[in-house]
Amino acid sequence: MREAKTKGPGRGLEAEAVIAGLLRGESPICGERRAYQPPLCPALQGVSATRPLDGVADLEVLKVAGEQLPFVSQNRLLEVVPSQGKSLWDTPRNLGVVLSGGPAPGGHNVIAGLFEAAKKAHPENRVLGFLAGPKGIITNRHTEVTAEMVARYKNSGGFHMLGTGRDKIDNAQKMEQCRQTCTALKLSGLVVVGGDDSNTNSAFLAENMRDLGVQVIGIPKTIDGDLQVPGLCQIPFGYHSACLAFATEIGNLNSDCKSDLKYWHFNRLMGRSASHIALEVAFQTHPNVILIGEEIEEKELTIHQVVRLIADVVVARANQGKNYGTILIPEGILEFIHEINALIIKISHIIAVYNREAHEGEAFHHLSFEDQVQLIDNNDIWRDYDSRVFLGLPPELQRGLLLPRDSHGNFQYSLVNTERILLGMVATYLRKQRSKGIYKGTFKTQFHFYGYDGRGTFPTKFDCDYTYNLGHAAFSLLANGATGYMAAIKDLHLPVEEWRPIGIPLAPLMHLEERTGRLELVIQKQKVDLESPAFMILEKEREKWAMEDDYRFPGPIQFQGASAEDKPITLMLNALSS
């Protein structure tokens, strides 16, 4: 078939302009989002002061933290409040800012907030952005943040305004390099945007740069949602946006599987060990099965029992003629299966000790699978029982447990195809049920891993507002002399007008954790609290979700209309139900 009319009228000037617009790197939404000006809570609208906030939380400092961080351990909880006076900083200052760890939606607004607060306080204040993460401080690679940059990146996703990285300032040499950089740049303050490891960095930087007059403030960032301080920091920034991006996809799969009536969708969700993301996505989408690592740990389930959790729903739904559904699997689930976690910890330890003594080309991951297994088998901490558990696992999982650890020595859950491993085990179990005549359904499946795609999303309005206020709060804390704090916003479940910016002392957040085979002082990650209202409500709701198709379709993130006002459902449930 050919089109008979060969040509339309000649391309007009108007058409040319439309075409040029279509080919621009700038999409229509970018301009719209840039035009959005996040509101500030009352305490951050003018000059602010800080005052101690007592009786709100127990902030005990571990003895070892007190020893390693003698100065910043003395910090008390602070609240930022409006002040009638003048800004305490009346001469121009240089401030540094660094983005650290995985990107999280909203990071650019922290910088925007910090920049605009600094410029309002004194037009000659400067904000210097370190490039590609903490390495940028160590090597003094930076760029000056300008009003034009802030305008360009405001309310946008990603960390590409400065780039990010995972370097840790974890030895005396790197600390000295940071001191040199901060001295050379005449910094009065440094804002570190990051997760638990980065905020740990902040505490040590604050302690060690005190004599230089460089104050350090951390910002709670992580899509994983595990950097929380009960009663003070309900949720880190980025979590809401990433959860909604994942929930959009899972909601779409709900719609697809209920239309097509033939697939079980196994969805692994990023989020490290804790199951915060899966919990929020579950409330957003009402899947048929949701695994919560912390619950599996509490109930001491074996991997075969976890497989049953899934398979029993598949069988029950098949009996209703429903051979489709959606399943949420947190990427960190393996850590909570006690028998598997014991293996992970032992293997991580063995790898760390081995790699510490090995030459570069001889690192553990260069060994053959057989040599790796033998090395582990010969180690003193490896018992016969461990071997029995290990050998009873599917080969893919065995290999997964031996994968290289990250630069902090952590097991990299995102590298293991947990959803495929569980699916394989579910399929095996279903075959047995079929041979007994218990299961008569069909079991066609699709895999999905949602992670990087959600991490890079445009931030929701909630995250835009939250991070812009965090940037301002960080400036207020610095201007009022604070160091060794994490900026936070209390009462996020309330309207912005009722938000309360605070400074949380970093030292009491720390505990001892094994990293690369050594006990280190790091900020404690928060797992899903099984006593929390959100989890207890989930326990009740999910029975309905399993059998009925009570699917929820959250749709794509909106920036106008009713759904633009969305906040994390878990945040709201925990705040409103207590």
Next chain:
Amino acid sequence: MREAKTKGPGRGLEAEAVIAGLLRGESPICGERRAYQPPLCPALQGVSATRPLDGVADLEVLKVAGEQLPFVSQNRLLEVVPSQGKSLWDTPRNLGVVLSGGPAPGGHNVIAGLFEAAKKAHPENRVLGFLAGPKGIITNRHTEVTAEMVARYKNSGGFHMLGTGRDKIDNAQKMEQCRQTCTALKLSGLVVVGGDDSNTNSAFLAENMRDLGVQVIGIPKTIDGDLQVPGLCQIPFGYHSACLAFATEIGNLNSDCKSDLKYWHFNRLMGRSASHIALEVAFQTHPNVILIGEEIEEKELTIHQVVRLIADVVVARANQGKNYGTILIPEGILEFIHEINALIIKISHIIAVYNREAHEGEAFHHLSFEDQVQLIDNNDIWRDYDSRVFLGLPPELQRGLLLPRDSHGNFQYSLVNTERILLGMVATYLRKQRSKGIYKGTFKTQFHFYGYDGRGTFPTKFDCDYTYNLGHAAFSLLANGATGYMAAIKDLHLPVEEWRPIGIPLAPLMHLEERTGRLELVIQKQKVDLESPAFMILEKEREKWAMEDDYRFPGPIQFQGASAEDKPITLMLNALSS
């Protein structure tokens, strides 16, 4: 750390209401979308007539189509126009509607449009929806569409209002069952919402139910974008929404990789053989590498040359210090690599012939890999050259080529992890370049497959409007006596006020194609036209995209604001640039 305050104020009635709202299956966006009333083009706003539309396109009918479809082959292109007269159908009628094949965003609005047009024409007109696809017609499983259902599903994604399926009405017995169902339900008309195979069904149904007075109209649906009629049907419905859903994710990966600076993201995109989806997503996101199957075919590239297309960009970017990027791979790419496609066609033929004679338990996919290879090797159509090509492929690709075909005998591209296979080959190539000192970068990668998640998205405003008008157009064609047509909207690139509803005769769209080993008359899929403005513009733009980070972030699909007015960029380029 513990929260010191144990409890907030008791849970008030207001909080209870908020919590109940958070737990509802209904998300805020559902209500908002339901409230949207798509506009109608002028021809569909009142009573309409049809008139022949000549000289717009060559509509030649293949001889074999004329023989098999003697009645509907005589159809001429029709345009739906406003009429001053009364509706031709002045007594109540029953109409059937069926959703067929994979879900596509907008299907519910076809039903909404059909229903509302029918009720406006006569309040006693009834619309009966067949359940779970064409099987619903064969077995007479249906539900009556009500105003309440239409209100509930309007502007929502998926096909779950009725469910869908892939059954084909491809033999005399099934046709007879359809005749019985339509007779029993006293249908005057049947609307078939589907892709090329479903519209092929429509033509045969129209031909075979003519004597019963049952008219049949097809609706062009497929996210793949390959059901086009040059000059008449620029794009099927669902394509825009699915492309934007995928583009959201790819845009997010652009943001993530430019922030994190360490991953190459290999993205396989659903879309069967043609590369329409990849082309649109490329314009929406400006990735670093995009493969277009039709171009690879035209240039007769081998798989090793395709690997070079990717690897050369990886090397060039590494030389600029950029060890990250995004790559788009259409899932049907293998079909366009001549040496691979030859294997696919031969193997499909061998499988079809073998399965036709095999007992159920002995079907090809029950054989061992070795037996499969031997069976193929022994076949007369398999040459030594084929064996050499086959044996030179990575094992995963070898196994992929032998995977079971779909119920139409088609190779199932979505089952082959093409992105992993290409990545493996790229990695091998890069190792060689590294050993020669040409490549010095790092090559860390992530895989993604986007398909089912995009298929289930909420339809864009464009698709909402398009499908609602299609539903009305289908009713107009039926009411004016047409049968054996596909409803379409001409000039989609113009505002709705200028849209022109038409009826495209189905017979001229058909050609002969091998299906399950036999030549069958089916509607011809449209590939990406390498002479089209969109492709020629891509050719120029992509050189910039490869090296510069000209990433475009289309963001999540919006329903308000400037980006809500988005239409497919390829549609606009082809319409405006010609």
